[in-house]
Amino acid sequence: MIEIYYEDIEKINEEELIKVVVDTILREESVVKKIDVYITLTNNDNIQKINAEHRNIDRSTDVLSFPMFEREEITNLKIEDEDNEEHEEMMLGDIIVSVEKVREQAEEYGHSFKRELAYLITHGMLHLLGYDHMIDEEKVVMRKREEEILEILDIKRV
Numbered sequence: 001m002i003e004i005y006y007e008d009i010e011k012i013n014e015e016e017l018i019k020v021v022v023d024t025i026l027r028e029e030s031v032v033k034k035i036d037v038y039i040t041l042t043n044n045d046n047i048q049k050i051n052a053e054h055r056n057i058d059r060s061t062d063v064l065s066f067p068m069f070e071r072e073e074i075t076n077l078k079i080e081d082e083d084n085e086e087h088e089e090m091m092l093g094d095i096i097v098s099v100e101k102v103r104e105q106a107e108e109y110g111h112s113f114k115r116e117l118a119y120l121i122t123h124g125m126l127h128l129l130g131y132d133h134m135i136d137e138e139k140v141v142m143r144k145r146e147e148e149i150l151e152i153l154d155i156k157r158v
Contacts, residue, residue, distance in 0.1 A: 095124035
């Protein structure tokens with residue numbers, strides 16, 4: 001289940017896009033368990049506070065991810081439990097996106113709001129699924145996967 005929340009911003013018309021992006025990533029990453037993902041859409045001030053509180057970085061950012069699983073536990077989400085057809089839903093994590101940053105970055109990079117939002121949701125979801133970009137080798141893998149997902153979704157940079 002994908003839950004979308006709004007914190008101190010007006011509702012946007014891209015909820016269906018967000019759900020399609022999340023569902024596509026779960027399918028493409030072969031996640032077979034029933035998954036809950038909470039997505040909060042907010043503003044720069046709120047995401048700055050969260051960034052300062054959880055990462056000790058006192059500035060706004062575009063997206064934050066809070067995974068519920070360690071990287072090595074993600075494999076278990078991809079294994080079907082044949083004995084239990086009534087799978088319990090599992091909380092994958094939270095993604096927080098600054099809609100203000102989505103608008104700013106879309107303009108800065110010269111592409112649509114839709115493309116930037118899809119990219120940030122993809123980025124956040126891949127973090128929830130164990131991808132990272134702290135070292136160069138991981139960054140190459142994550143960036144490649146982001147582009148593959150956006151290509152599957154037919155979301156272009158224009």
